[in-house]
Amino acid sequence: MAERSRILVVDDETQIARVLKTALSSQGYEVKTAGDGESALNLAVDWIPDLIVTDLSMPGMTGIELCRSVRERSQVPIIVLSVRGEEKTKIEALDAGADDYVTKPFSVSELLARVRANLRRVAPQDSPAALVEDGDFYINPESRVVRVRGKEVHLTPKEFELLMFMARHPNKVLTHRVLLNAVWGGESVQQPEYLRVFINQLRKKVEPGDPPRYILTDPWVGYRFEPAGAESL
Numbered sequence: 001m002a003e004r005s006r007i008l009v010v011d012d013e014t015q016i017a018r019v020l021k022t023a024l025s026s027q028g029y030e031v032k033t034a035g036d037g038e039s040a041l042n043l044a045v046d047w048i049p050d051l052i053v054t055d056l057s058m059p060g061m062t063g064i065e066l067c068r069s070v071r072e073r074s075q076v077p078i079i080v081l082s083v084r085g086e087e088k089t090k091i092e093a094l095d096a097g098a099d100d101y102v103t104k105p106f107s108v109s110e111l112l113a114r115v116r117a118n119l120r121r122v123a124p125q126d127s128p129a130a131l132v133e134d135g136d137f138y139i140n141p142e143s144r145v146v147r148v149r150g151k152e153v154h155l156t157p158k159e160f161e162l163l164m165f166m167a168r169h170p171n172k173v174l175t176h177r178v179l180l181n182a183v184w185g186g187e188s189v190q191q192p193e194y195l196r197v198f199i200n201q202l203r204k205k206v207e208p209g210d211p212p213r214y215i216l217t218d219p220w221v222g223y224r225f226e227p228a229g230a231e232s233l
Contacts, residue, residue, distance in 0.1 A: 004030040005119055006047065010040040010054035010066065011081070020053065023108045024115070037061025041069055049076060051119055053111070056082035056093065064096045071097035075157050077118040081106070087193050094197040099158045100184065101194075117185045122157050132167045135227030136214070137206075139167055148206045148214075155205065158183065162198050163206070166215070166225035175222040199223060 007029045011017040017033040024031045032047060034040035038061055040054065052070065056063035067078055080098040082089060083105075090101045100114050132139035138147040144160055146153045155163065165182045166174060176192050184194055203212055213229040 004028055005050040006030045006032070007115065008040060008044060008047070008049035008052045009033045010035075010037065010052065010058070010063070012036060012055065012058045016055070019108070020111075023112065027112060027115075029115075037063070037066040037069070040066060044070065044074070044076075050122075051115060052076055052078045053115070054078065054080055056080055056089070064092060067093065067096035067098050071156065077122055077157055079111070079114055079118060081111075090191070091193050091197050094194060095201070097156060099156070101191075113185070118157075121161050121183075132164070134167065134170055136229060137167060137227045139164060146206075149208075153205050155202075158198055159202050159205070163202055163225075166223070167227065170225055170227050173218050173222055173224050179222065 007024050009017050009020045009024070009031060011020070011033070012035050014035070017035070021031045021033055032043060032049075034043050036058055037054075040052070041061075043049075044052070054063045054066055058066075061069070063080055063082070067080070070076065070078060077099045078097060079100045079102060080093045081102050081104055082093070083103070093101055099118055102111055102114060131141070136149045138145070140146075141164060144155075146155055146160065146163065162179070162183050165179065176195055179195055180191065183198075184191075199215060203215055206214060214226055216224045216226060218224055
């Protein structure tokens with residue numbers, strides 16, 4: 001029997017936590033809940049979840065602070081839930097290390113789809129994916145090791161997935177819609193703030209400085225990945 005994926009639900013509203021636990025358990029996941037960020041951190045150390053679903057507004061440690069603390073020690077996928085749907089809040093959560101964002105009220109079916117998508121993207125594949133060695137980049141999909149100009153770069157799961165997708169389509173303009181659909185799924189094609197945040201984060205980690213050499217912007221259209229660097233073309 002295959003091992004069940006572990007999901008940690010963090011929400012100070014016990015009714016929501018109970019509903020989420022029931023819905024996720026019905027899909028075969030092993031679920032534990034925490035009512036605050038501090039308890040969630042302790043549980044994450046002892047139990048080691050495969051995915052975290054957390055509210056933003058909680059007493060004590062907020063969901064944003066929880067994301068930052070988790071990211072200091074783990075790259076586990078994080079889905080944030082919040083009644084605050086404005087772009088600024090979404091960007092703050094994504095910048096803190098969240099991989100996805102669902103606004104309350106939400107449908108359980110949508111959340112389950114997001115959970116499946118995030119778990120699928122970090123699951124080991126049945127057959128090894130092709131190694132990428134192109135220009136200044138070395139990317140190993142199995143070990144998730146990334147080196148730029150020989151120096152190892154540490155990426156979050158979503159940053160790695162975004163870079164991997166772009167690296168498999170080098171020197172081509174990839175539209176916002178194509179990138180959003182590939183990395184976050186079809187439900188996210190109308191949320192370009194996801195892409196802006198992660199492109200900026202990737203650039204901070206892989207670019208030698210300004211202006212960017214590898215991840216280039218095509219205004220109003222999308223982005224183009226040039227692994228050899230724009231200066232050498």
